[in-house]
Amino acid sequence: MFRFGYDGVMSSVTSAADTAVRPLRKDAERNRALILDAAREVYAAQGLDAGFDEIARVAGVGVGTVYRRFPERADLVEALFEQEVDAVVARAEQAAADPDPWRGLREFLSWGVEAQAADRGLAQVLALAGHGHERVATGRERLRPAVAALVRHAQRAGVLRGDVTELDIGIAVAMISRVGGTDRSQLRERYVTLVLDGLAVRRDGPSPLAPVPASEDDLACIVAPARGR
Amino acid sequence: MFRFGYDGVMSSVTSAADTAVRPLRKDAERNRALILDAAREVYAAQGLDAGFDEIARVAGVGVGTVYRRFPERADLVEALFEQEVDAVVARAEQAAADPDPWRGLREFLSWGVEAQAADRGLAQVLALAGHGHERVATGRERLRPAVAALVRHAQRAGVLRGDVTELDIGIAVAMISRVGGTDRSQLRERYVTLVLDGLAVRRDGPSPLAPVPASEDDLACIVAPARGR
DNA sequence: GAAGAACCGGAAAGACCGTTCCACTTCGTA
DNA sequence: TACGAAGTGGAACGGTCTTTCCGGTTCTTC
Numbered sequence: 001m002f003r004f005g006y007d008g009v010m011s012s013v014t015s016a017a018d019t020a021v022r023p024l025r026k027d028a029e030r031n032r033a034l035i036l037d038a039a040r041e042v043y044a045a046q047g048l049d050a051g052f053d054e055i056a057r058v059a060g061v062g063v064g065t066v067y068r069r070f071p072e073r074a075d076l077v078e079a080l081f082e083q084e085v086d087a088v089v090a091r092a093e094q095a096a097a098d099p100d101p102w103r104g105l106r107e108f109l110s111w112g113v114e115a116q117a118a119d120r121g122l123a124q125v126l127a128l129a130g131h132g133h134e135r136v137a138t139g140r141e142r143l144r145p146a147v148a149a150l151v152r153h154a155q156r157a158g159v160l161r162g163d164v165t166e167l168d169i170g171i172a173v174a175m176i177s178r179v180g181g182t183d184r185s186q187l188r189e190r191y192v193t194l195v196l197d198g199l200a201v202r203r204d205g206p207s208p209l210a211p212v213p214a215s216e217d218d219l220a221c222i223v224a225p226a227r228g229r
Numbered sequence: 230m231f232r233f234g235y236d237g238v239m240s241s242v243t244s245a246a247d248t249a250v251r252p253l254r255k256d257a258e259r260n261r262a263l264i265l266d267a268a269r270e271v272y273a274a275q276g277l278d279a280g281f282d283e284i285a286r287v288a289g290v291g292v293g294t295v296y297r298r299f300p301e302r303a304d305l306v307e308a309l310f311e312q313e314v315d316a317v318v319a320r321a322e323q324a325a326a327d328p329d330p331w332r333g334l335r336e337f338l339s340w341g342v343e344a345q346a347a348d349r350g351l352a353q354v355l356a357l358a359g360h361g362h363e364r365v366a367t368g369r370e371r372l373r374p375a376v377a378a379l380v381r382h383a384q385r386a387g388v389l390r391g392d393v394t395e396l397d398i399g400i401a402v403a404m405i406s407r408v409g410g411t412d413r414s415q416l417r418e419r420y421v422t423l424v425l426d427g428l429a430v431r432r433d434g435p436s437p438l439a440p441v442p443a444s445e446d447d448l449a450c451i452v453a454p455a456r457g458r
Numbered sequence: 459g460a461a462g463a464a465c466c467g468g469a470a471a472g473a474c475c476g477t478t479c480c481a482c483t484t485c486g487t488a
Numbered sequence: 489t490a491c492g493a494a495g496t497g498g499a500a501c502g503g504t505c506t507t508t509c510c511g512g513t514t515c516t517t518c
């Protein structure tokens with residue numbers, strides 16, 4: 001398809017490679033930022049299936065503007081997601097750098113649980129299966145080694161059982177984050193402790209875990225209740 | 230309000246106590262059963278917010294019939310729920326009777342997790358907060374002592390840590406049941422093991438859990454994603 | 459500062475879902 | 489068998505949410 005009026009100057013180059021994106025007009029750029037801010041707020045509070053009209057209302061723009069700026073719903077979600085993944089990765093790296101690996105792991109778990117408990121949208125995106133969400137998949141691939149490093153450190157230090165993977169940590173975070181309302185962080189902390197007790201190496205050794213391979217998709221169903229039938 | 234034509238014969242007794250329910254007509258009774266069966270199936274697959282029209286379709290009746298038989302949505306849900314609670318209570322009692330208390334606990338946990346993973350509706354009803362759902366509350370009150378007995382037995386035998394309550398078990402079941410798709414029971418079993426490791430009494434002792442009091446409502450949010458805003 | 463492309467808001471159209479309503483059928487009774 | 493009450497199906501209604509569309513506005517460029 002050839003989108004008229006989008007390239008501005010008639011380009012004589014007609015190859016598919018001239019995907020030079022011209023900058024948005026000033027007001028459009030401002031609105032884009034307003035929409036992103038509003039979406040962050042609304043998604044955090046209501047989850048990903050909040051309506052565009054609500055976002056438009058909070059942003060103070062018309063619905064049409066939201067649709068023009070983000071023709072695909074996924075564009076908006078993924079734009080937000082990439083910023084959030086940065087924060088999670090940073091936190092994982094910080095945790096991995098802790099001189100006390102167990103404390104690092106514990107803090108990452110607690111923080112992740114609260115982050116997802118406070119932001120329904122984040123939890124849902126993180127759980128999105130790969131179906132056409134390349135940017136989400138990429139983000140998660142970026143997250144994975146950071147958590148893996150955290151796991152490896154704790155295991156090398158002999159405090160984390162060896163049969164635990166970085167996916168276990170991700171699943172544990174998502175699982176525990178569903179406990180209680182927004183204000184029940186103390187309760188969630190209880191289960192963080194409980195699960196960590198199960199994850200810890202003890203003198204009399206934990207029961208061996210069956211080596212069931214977990215796939216990325218297993219994360220999906222914890223939060224996203226399979227709305228598509 | 231006085232509902233005409235419902236009492237059939239004009240009763241001279243007008244006190245509120247004459248709640249004699251006349252039996253349904255034969256075809257109505259048959260449809261009622263069809264609807265209950267269909268609802269069980271649909272709710273299990275799609276969760277409680279499945280539409281009445283879907284239930285009607287599966288039952289092979291018109292939507293109107295469903296509405297007439299179950300004017301309140303809750304009537305249908307709770308009618309099903311009571312049957313299901315019976316099964317859970319039975320299972321808990323069976324587990325508590327196991328000569329090996331730890332095995333009993335483990336089997337109850339595994340079974341409960343799979344039951345809720347296979348039946349989205351069950352998980353959602355069990356998690357319903359008390360708001361006007363007296364029958365659900367009653368059912369859960371019936372469930373509670375059964376699980377408490379299970380917990381007590383394991384604690385008396387010295388295999389379950391003393392700071393664990395029956396609500397912890399309920400929350401653990403709900404939490405773990407959210408992991409993976411319907412077909413990932415092996416994965417869920419992994420987390421059952423993990424959580425049980427955290428729950429077990431070990432020679433070098435588990436970390437103390439903070440005594441955060443859990444309320445019934447804390448169960449609610451694990452499964453029911455706060456659809457009401 | 460004038461022309462015109464890009465952009466805006468919000469009304470209108472469309473899809474969807476829960477609920478009600480009523481012309482017709484089935485059942486129980488006499 | 490015949491009558492009336494009880495029950496039935498599904499069309500129609502009203503509400504909500506998503507998306508499109510267009511007359512008017514704002515920005516950029518020359």
